[in-house]
Amino acid sequence: xxxxxxxxxxxxxxxxxxxxxxxxxxxxxxxxxxxxxxxxxxxxxxxxxxxxxxxxxxxxxxxxxxxxxxxxxxxxxxxxxxxxxxxxxxxxxxxxxxxxxxxxxxxxxxxxxxxxxxxxxxxxxxxxxxxxxxxxxxxxxxxx
Amino acid sequence: xxxxxxxxxxxxxxxxxxxxxxxxxxxxxxxxxxxxxxxxxxxxxxxxxxxxxxxxxxxxxxxxxxxxxxxxxxxxxxxxxxxxxxxxxxxxxxxxxxxxxxxxxxxxxxxxxxxxxxxxxxxxxxxxxxxxxxxxxxxxxxxxxxxxxxxxxxxxxxxxxxxxxxxxxxxxxxxxxxxxxxxxxxxxxxxxxxxxxxxxxxxxxxxxxxxxxxxxxxxxxxxxxxxxxxxxxxxxxxxxxxxxxxxxxxxxxxxxxxxxxxxxxxxxxxxxxxxxxxxxxxxxxxxxxxxxxxxxxxxxxxxxxxxxxxxxxxxxxxxxxxxxxxxxxxxxxxxxxxxxxxxxxxxxxxxxxxxxxxxxxxxxxxxxxxxxxxxxxxxx
Numbered sequence: 382x383x384x385x386x387x388x389x390x391x392x393x394x395x396x397x398x399x400x401x402x403x404x405x406x407x408x409x410x411x412x413x414x415x416x417x418x419x420x421x422x423x424x425x426x427x428x429x430x431x432x433x434x435x436x437x438x439x440x441x442x443x444x445x446x447x448x449x450x451x452x453x454x455x456x457x458x459x460x461x462x463x464x465x466x467x468x469x470x471x472x473x474x475x476x477x478x479x480x481x482x483x484x485x486x487x488x489x490x491x492x493x494x495x496x497x498x499x500x501x502x503x504x505x506x507x508x509x510x511x512x513x514x515x516x517x518x519x520x521x522x523x524x525x
Numbered sequence: 526x527x528x529x530x531x532x533x534x535x536x537x538x539x540x541x542x543x544x545x546x547x548x549x550x551x552x553x554x555x556x557x558x559x560x561x562x563x564x565x566x567x568x569x570x571x572x573x574x575x576x577x578x579x580x581x582x583x584x585x586x587x588x589x590x591x592x593x594x595x596x597x598x599x600x601x602x603x604x605x606x607x608x609x610x611x612x613x614x615x616x617x618x619x620x621x622x623x624x625x626x627x628x629x630x631x632x633x634x635x636x637x638x639x640x641x642x643x644x645x646x647x648x649x650x651x652x653x654x655x656x657x658x659x660x661x662x663x664x665x666x667x668x669x670x671x672x673x674x675x676x677x678x679x680x681x682x683x684x685x686x687x688x689x690x691x692x693x694x695x696x697x698x699x700x701x702x703x704x705x706x707x708x709x710x711x712x713x714x715x716x717x718x719x720x721x722x723x724x725x726x727x728x729x730x731x732x733x734x735x736x737x738x739x740x741x742x743x744x745x746x747x748x749x750x751x752x753x754x755x756x757x758x759x760x761x762x763x764x765x766x767x768x769x770x771x772x773x774x775x776x777x778x779x780x781x782x783x784x785x786x787x788x789x790x791x792x793x794x795x796x797x798x799x800x801x802x803x804x805x806x807x808x809x810x811x812x813x814x815x816x817x818x819x820x821x822x823x824x825x826x827x828x829x830x831x832x833x834x835x836x837x838x839x840x841x842x843x844x845x846x847x848x849x850x851x852x853x854x855x856x857x858x859x860x861x862x863x864x865x866x867x868x869x870x871x872x873x874x875x876x877x878x879x880x881x882x883x884x885x886x887x888x889x890x891x892x893x894x895x896x897x898x899x900x901x902x903x904x905x
Contacts, residue, residue, distance in 0.1 A: 444716045
């Protein structure tokens with residue numbers, strides 16, 4: 382995807398492959414945050430550093446978005462082309478749970494505790510025709 | 526100084542195309558004033574809130590420009606609880622004798638479309654489709670069902686009870702009871718919650734007249750005493766709406782901290798409560814809030830609902846007027862409707878939905894984004 386860029390900078394590494402989630406860690410109390418924070422929600426400290434949060438985790442909870450959201454939702458979809466998408470929290474190795482769109486969009490495909498991996502997807506095209514990218518998680522391949 | 530509620534007023538929840546939200550608030554305020562037999566001129570202060578219906582203090586244009594202290598409150602779904610807390614403190618401090626608490630709203634149809642910047646979030650969160658309260662509610666009960674063995678049948682039972690109670694409540698929006706099959710087969714909104722398991726944004730107004738306990742009988746023969754009013758926000762680790770990430774340890778919700786503080790301040794326990802209102806934005810919320818407010822252990826809800834413990838005829842009737850599910854949720858008014866209903870029950874004016882056995886102590890719990898809970902304990 383040469384003509385592509387993140388919808389929002391700083392959420393995931395790009396164009397490095399494989400991409401990983403980018404967050405922050407508090408040097409005072411050790412708590413992680415995503416997206417990265419300038420101050421710590423746990424201890425109120427301001428001694429933060431960047432942290433690579435990896436690209437794997439397990440599904441902590443999930444739902445399915447079955448109708449097309451109103452604004453501020455902004456994709457190239459129409460009510461006719463809208464496809465339901467999964468939403469879940471992925472528990473990462475550091476313990477932090479990150480909210481994410483899920484590739485899976487049917488109840489039978491999703492189970493709490495299943496291994497998940499990061500992937501980068503296109504949200505929409507910008508005015509110049511470039512793909513705007515975000516992250517989502519999907520079932521790890523060993524799960525089939 | 527103890528605090529009493531001596532006037533109750535409501536403009537029915539639902540849809541009133543002929544009236545603005547503000548007019549519905551004024552109608553509720555006038556009804557509450559009439560119930561207490563007092564003029565608006567006598568009000569020394571007011572606390573009011575509305576999310577989409579305009580500034581609450583604009584009500585003076587409809588009720589009279591008397592120069593009273595009027596404070597606008599904006600605390601999401603917990604606006605009503607926060608407004609009543611303001612009035613409670615105003616009387617409790619000895620500064621004022623009598624005042625008005627009022628909430629109203631008029632929302633568009635469909636789910637709320639919150640703006641990320643209002644919540645300290647960047648635009649990507651909303652643009653990629655994560656900024657929906659319905660998703661959060663689905664995900665919280667999904668995990669709760671996994672952890673505590675709650676079945677889909679229990680979700681259906683809560684909806685069934687709500688619409689049955691709504692059918693007994695003349696001011697409720699949803700006046701028709703729904704069958705098990707109608708609820709079970711409704712279109713899915715956000716797994717595991719379907720259309721009849723969510724409340725809808727609505728319209729309506731609700732108002733209370735609050736005064737010093739020692740003058741309460743001047744206004745109403747059966748004052749209801751507000752034993753305590755507590756509002757708490759979220760702690761680090763509490764699982765809340767609009768959270769791009771959650772810390773490793775799940776902490777107590779603000780409902781737990783508000784409830785514990787309220788019971789301690791009022792000097793009563795969950796076993797003393799005769800009738801309760803628990804925030805039921807959706808059926809999972811009512812289930813989780815039963816335990817978060819200390820009425821049962823996590824997982825007990827499965828048996829409680831099957832045995833009818835929270836029915837009007839049960840040991841702890843919950844949401845006797847059908848709650849948010851049957852009344853809809855005009856955000857500014859919703860928390861006050863809960864208090865209104867408990868006062869109706871404690872006065873013995875519940876009609877077809879009256880709890881038997883002369884209830885003495887009632888409880889209300891409101892919860893709002895992004896993690897605010899308000900608890901009130903009321904007694905005759």
